[in-house]
Amino acid sequence: MSRNEWQEEVVTRLRGVKYPGFSRDIISFGLVQDMALEGTELKLKLKITTPDPAVPEKIGKEIRDAFKGYGPVKSVTIETEVAPPQATAATGAQGIEGVKKIVAVASGKGGVGKSTVAANLAVRLAQSGLKVGLCDCDLYGPSQALMLGCWEGVRVEEGTERLVPAECHGVKLMSMGMLLGDDSPAALRGPMVTRFTQQFLRQVAWGDLDVLVLDLPPGTGDIQLTIVQTVALDGALIVTTPQEVALVDARKAIAMFRKVNVRILGVVENMSYFIVPGTTQKHEIFGTGGGKKEAKRQEVPFLGEIPLDPEARECGDHGKPVVLERPNSVSGKVFSEFGNHLSKILFLSNSS
Numbered sequence: 001m002s003r004n005e006w007q008e009e010v011v012t013r014l015r016g017v018k019y020p021g022f023s024r025d026i027i028s029f030g031l032v033q034d035m036a037l038e039g040t041e042l043k044l045k046l047k048i049t050t051p052d053p054a055v056p057e058k059i060g061k062e063i064r065d066a067f068k069g070y071g072p073v074k075s076v077t078i079e080t081e082v083a084p085p086q087a088t089a090a091t092g093a094q095g096i097e098g099v100k101k102i103v104a105v106a107s108g109k110g111g112v113g114k115s116t117v118a119a120n121l122a123v124r125l126a127q128s129g130l131k132v133g134l135c136d137c138d139l140y141g142p143s144q145a146l147m148l149g150c151w152e153g154v155r156v157e158e159g160t161e162r163l164v165p166a167e168c169h170g171v172k173l174m175s176m177g178m179l180l181g182d183d184s185p186a187a188l189r190g191p192m193v194t195r196f197t198q199q200f201l202r203q204v205a206w207g208d209l210d211v212l213v214l215d216l217p218p219g220t221g222d223i224q225l226t227i228v229q230t231v232a233l234d235g236a237l238i239v240t241t242p243q244e245v246a247l248v249d250a251r252k253a254i255a256m257f258r259k260v261n262v263r264i265l266g267v268v269e270n271m272s273y274f275i276v277p278g279t280t281q282k283h284e285i286f287g288t289g290g291g292k293k294e295a296k297r298q299e300v301p302f303l304g305e306i307p308l309d310p311e312a313r314e315c316g317d318h319g320k321p322v323v324l325e326r327p328n329s330v331s332g333k334v335f336s337e338f339g340n341h342l343s344k345i346l347f348l349s350n351s352s
């Protein structure tokens with residue numbers, strides 16, 4: 001049997017072995033580093049990043065099962081190298097080929113409007129003629145498929161095994177949640193989430209992009225740190241609402257980005273005020289000036305106040321960001337200006 005023949009058969013069989021807890025196989029996860037057939041003994045080298053001994057054990061058993069009854073392989077010897085995720089992170093965050101600028105939209109607190117800001121920003125930048133990608137990095141509560149009204153399944157590029165983003169409203173969209181298929185994200189544990197996040201961010205076929213917007217999950221924990229240490233960001237946008245409880249968490253987010261030397265592009269205050277329909281009366285429901293004050297205190301730019309606008313919510317729920325669907329609404333106008341402003345910050349200056 002020629003080297004090509006047996007290798008092909010071995011790879012095909014290994015593609016049937018799933019990484020525990022995932023619907024993807026160990027070949028496309030990049031776990032198999034080397035293989036050799038000595039007589040009827042198949043020698044495999046695997047590299048995993050989790051210290052959990054149950055993972056290689058389970059994978060090993062499944063590999064052996066996959067070769068049961070296959071004549072040319074009578075035994076399988078597996079050598080496993082455990083490289084902790086920190087080792088990967090220590091090599092430093094990297095850019096993504098073909099992508100000019102990468103921006104993360106973050107907050108400490110949940111529900112302040114990151115995904116709404118990210119969706120409107122992406123669509124606005126695309127409207128202005130830029131090539132834009134949007135990556136929903138919220139494994140546990142992905143929103144962008146709903147906000148952009150895009151329910152295409154995940155396609156894998158033949159030959160490269162990379163994931164092909166969907167396209168909607170002129171924006172290329174990829175979501176971590178889409179990839180999990182039927183696997184419950186709740187079943188993922190710490191090291192697996194780290195590994196999954198790193199692999200995911202490296203495996204999307206974005207093509208040429210002017211800007212890639214990352215919609216981060218709320219918080220400043222392991223997932224957020226993994227993201228910012230995997231992808232070299234050009235900057236982070238911090239979304240907050242005006243009240244102290246959100247500002248405290250925004251402060252933590254700023255501290256996290258500073259720790260890993262990511263530039264803070266600025267603070268944007270969402271749900272700043274409400275205009276009573278049919279009037280010009282402004283109601284500052286969550287207080288006033290909190291975002292601006294915090295930006296000043298942190299010595300970062302303040303990028304504006306986005307009103308609380310039922311039209312923004314409705315459009316988001318219907319898969320058409322307000323900046324596209326109702327550009328003349330109160331929030332539509334503000335989002336347009338905000339997108340234009342950010343585009344200038346990204347492309348016209350290197351200083352904040």
Ligand SMILES: Nc1ncnc2c1ncn2[C@@H]1O[C@H](COP(=O)(O)OP(=O)(O)OP(=O)(O)O)[C@@H](O)[C@H]1O
Pocket residue numbers: 107109110111112113114115116117138141143216217218270271306307308309310311312313314316317331
């Ligand atoms: N300016 C706004 N006016 C009206 N509704 C808004 C506005 N911003 C966000 N919303 C609504 O508030 C809800 C939460 O917003 P969104 O999902 O964008 O927050 P998030 O910070 O991404 O949340 P999570 O932390 O869960 O990811 C959504 O229903 C959204 O439509």
Ligand SMILES: [Mg+2]
Pocket residue numbers: 114115116138143215216217
């Ligand atoms: Mg969100």
